[in-house]
Amino acid sequence: MASSDHDLSVILKPNEILTVEIINDQIIPFLLTHFSDLRSSIPRQTTLALPAPDSTSSKSAVLDPQVTSNPTDSPRLKSKNRPKAKTKHKKNGHRNSSNKSNSGQQDVLKDEAQLCEQIDRLHRDLSYIREELDRLKRIEDSVGGLVRELVQYSTDNAFMGLKKAQAQADDLDSGGGGSSAVLQLHEMQIKLSLVTYIISRLKLQIPYSHRILSTSSDAHRYEQALDEMVADSMFGGMPKPRVGPDLLWSSAYRDFCSVYHSLDLQLKLCLLCFAVFPEQAVIKKRVMSYWWIGEGLLDPAVKKQKTTAGDVLGELAAKDFIQPIVKKRRLGAKSYRMHPIVRFMVINLAKEANFFDFDSKGYATADFSKSHRACLVKSEHGSWQHALENPDINFDKLHTLFNVNEAFLDFKLDWFLRMTNVNVLSLGRWKGSPNHHIEVEGTEFFKGLRGMKHLKFFSLQGISRIFELPGSIGELYKLKILDLRACHNLESLPDSISSLKELTNLDASGCYLLDSLPKGIGSLSKLEVLMGFVINDRKQGSSCTLNDLVKLRKLRKLGIVTMRKSFPQQKERWWLRRLGALKKLKISWGGKSFSSTSSKDARTSTTRDLGLPDGLEKLDLECYPLENPPGWLSPGKLRNLNALYIRGGNLHCLCKDPKGDGDPKWTVKILRLKYLNEFRMNWIELRDSFPKLVCLQKINCPRLTLFPCDETGLWLNEEQDEASRFKKKDDGAVAR
Template sequence: MRNKLIVYTMNFPYESKVFGDSPTFKDFRVVYNSLCVTTKLCLLCFAVFPANEVIKKRLLVHWWIGEGFLNPPVDGKETVVEIADGVFEELTKKGCIEPVYKKRRSVVRSFKMHRLNRSAVIVIAKDVRFVDFDSKGNPTANFSWSHRACLMNGSSHLTLANRPDLDPEKLQTIFNVNEAYPDFSEVDWSRLRNVKVLYLGRWHNRANHHIEVDDVEFFKGLRYMRHLIFFSLRGISRIMELPDSLCKLSSLRILDLSACNNLEILPETIGSLKRLTHLDMSECYLLEHMPKGNIALLSELQVLKGFIICDHKNDRSCTLHDLSALKKLRKLAINTSREDFPREEELIVFQQFGSLRKLTIAWGGLYLPAIQLDKRIKLENIAARPTTSNTLKSSGGNHTQDNAAPEPATPTGIRNYIPKIPSSLSAFKRMTKTTTRNQEHFKELEKLDLQCYPQMTAPSWLMPGKLKSLKKLYIRGGQLQNLGQVHENDKWTIMILRLKFFSELNLDWNELQVPFPYLIYLEKYRCPKLTFFPCDASGLWLKP
């Protein structure tokens, strides 16, 4: 019976009577019936994705928020993310989904679903009219009896909205599963005014999955979508400018523009998106500036990624000081081409970010260069700055050889960083002279990620006394020769430390242990002068 079940499941994922009558499906149905309504709806979303595909937790949470499955409780005791974590935990414990661990890290950021479980979820999703599927188990664009339409390769006919047997106003979600060339030329957007989730970009981490649109005229139809909460254009090419119609989305909370590598201009009226909580512009390498003052009007903003700080004065650009009005900002990712960032006055601004918990700073700015070890992944249309061939050379000497194991694929496909070599250190020296030890610029910060830091000496603010709440420190690429000064009575509170691509960082394991007494996880990669580190072949060390 088991062998027959496997054969039927491989050929007919969910429509066979053998599968429907199997103990596997019946057991899964019992588990499903034990879930609350919210958890059931969250589980059914997994049916849209292929079996065993790695799905980012963040994407699922945003989808659930968009559809209204998750809402913060009135008493404010839990956040939406904490509620979502409870959903993931329950689904994992009951065997519905599997967590995906990366390099033995304790924090799970992705999940996947086994083929048999997905087959069972498809059966249930059809029964409750969650979404439509074809005979091969692929979701379809047909929403004649559901509230969701999925775009599949070569079959994304949203012109179905013109059929007399469909009611476009009941459609709540449009999700692009794998359509590379979505065509919206015949879509009557005025009839899709109740859509809450519009996910047109790519959902997985394979950057070689190309998506492009021939015509951006469909953007004009966005003005009708007054109920849209989650909008994603992630990884779509040939979008050079976003129109003002985007800013008519009065209910929009999550806007994902990441990896839109042709995007050059943001609408000047973006500040009218008063309910926006998440704005992701990471990997939009052709963006030159942030609209002056308008981003600062997004008072509900909690996550801002891809914020640009230029190396030249521009009265049209939003500055770090402008962001100080965003009192709810808890995660900020900055790209800068300035060697002296942050200056003293900018360090003072950071003191005003009372809610900031995670900060990423990537030097190199508009032309953040990268060496991609995985040749299959290409970043198109990036104006790359010339780099020197010896930037990442490993130095010789009598030090222990660093691990050379290949690094697993990362979400962006970027493995290596080459910093811009500074022409002068005078500006940085002036900054360090005026900075006092007692100032706590990042007193609430829990995670700090520094990429391509362009100086040889660590910044004066990288010390325990100014980062008293820091738990995670990631430093990737650059010419650093040390990890900053640690005074006699200061100890880092850091528990997780990741160091990558440093040819000159000179440190012995015994020297590291004294200032980092709480360290439980260490990852090093291509750091030949980190000696006697008790890391395994993958460059990992976990506290016993």
């Protein structure tokens, strides 16, 4: 330790200012190593009194935050301290001294374990500080570049030459030199516009918390506006956006508009879509991706355009229009929200652009006479049905119908028959919570789908009381995305679905009453995502099988529900391997009943030569029914796997390569283990088997003890996580 102290003394030079770079690159890494060494130097006596892995001892509770029982409550320790019956009085002294000795040993063990926990907490806090300082350093680098531009344009010749041009104009006769001064003024106006834009970008670099609390410039208006936003609730739980109108006259709003107008048309339209969501709403990337595809805002065929939702969201986040929600110690962001002040200003821009119609309080309405977009929103001023019942309404103008917070849908058939130009029909749930209930009064209006020849995105996610879809859905020839997720009453899909030749996404996951899918799905050559595909041996002939999917050359994501314990057998793995583009695979075991295939047959049939597709990057296994792992679940058969999720079921362990070819290691970087009551693996074995592991999550796995996870069950490899973050950056840190 002396050498380490000497190294630190070299870093901490007398009278030297400690910069963020020195703290992050030298001091914090030194402290992290120091505490790790200190942790390892603590005597390992805590393991001596630990019970067997299948016990409920609480000594592991101190090191494993998921177990919270008292260390002195261990059955073994209690049994040691419990006096024996019918002992002689002459042994009482020996017994008492033994009890005192055991009690003292327990206190020492408890103190050592608590010390380890405290050191682990310090280690996590230092890592968190390092991450935040990294973020500040990136802001510093960005600000430095902008300031260089600011100095360059502020000291430009256009400013320096203005006085000279004006002096020449004064010396010359009528207008001779005046034109030169006018040109100089015009050039200076252009330069000033550039300077104003750069300064607005500099102001956006300041974190929201500092911007809101600042009393300098016009930033204090944000604080005043926040005070005006009262958390009153209206029907449906949407808070009232009571931001003062004075904000629209502030320089802050002008700066905001200048950044908005610097966006290209695609980004502007994508941003305005956020105006319909309630304040502080958490919006998933998938929701926006589907909507933008339906609107034609995301189209790989259009050059000079961003082609993925991640690209769009990343750039909007980089300019602080939206805020990525990165859960604690998670990798990347899948959800976003918009700051209340930004939302207020975006709503005003959406009004000016006639992107949606809003009432006086900032709520989107069902009036689409100017905007071509309507929202289903509960409000104090009557229902959206009244707006649609207007006899003068022209449904041909409607391009987007989006359900914001309406729980009970009651459409007239005539309305749907007249929506001949609609592109987006999002009637289902967009919120992540399954508690958001939606149901339909009837499904007669579905017959009107046959006239929607331009529909690209159709969502019924989470809607109850839909038992079947009409055959007319096969006439939606331009449909790209059909979202049926969590339609719990849905029992069947029509055979006409095979006519949807433009379909790229079909999600029927969570439709538990579906026992098969139509055979024609195998002919949808553009299909890229298929979730909720049912494997059912009892329904053959008209139902789709894995063999029918081998023609889907673009299928990259597949979710399977099977009722057979032995799935996937040799022939099914052969069919899966023929899906050359497949990158993500989810298999869920369950359903109405399992087939009678024995566990022995299942074991032998899954340990033969063939594995899953070689290009598989993510594998999600849900409720695996057997105790022993299948042969295809081994590192030698999944050499490109980056993410492995195992949730529920009876799995006891993970096997190594059955042939032992060089004892290959897992390439997995993200491992999630949830609700595995009998799964056993010690920490050293796991780290040896998963050398590239960056993120581990374990939830309700009682046999996995002494894992260095935090209180939420998460562990991050700080070094590899840092490398991946700087290589990939996160969704909100794209280059400007």
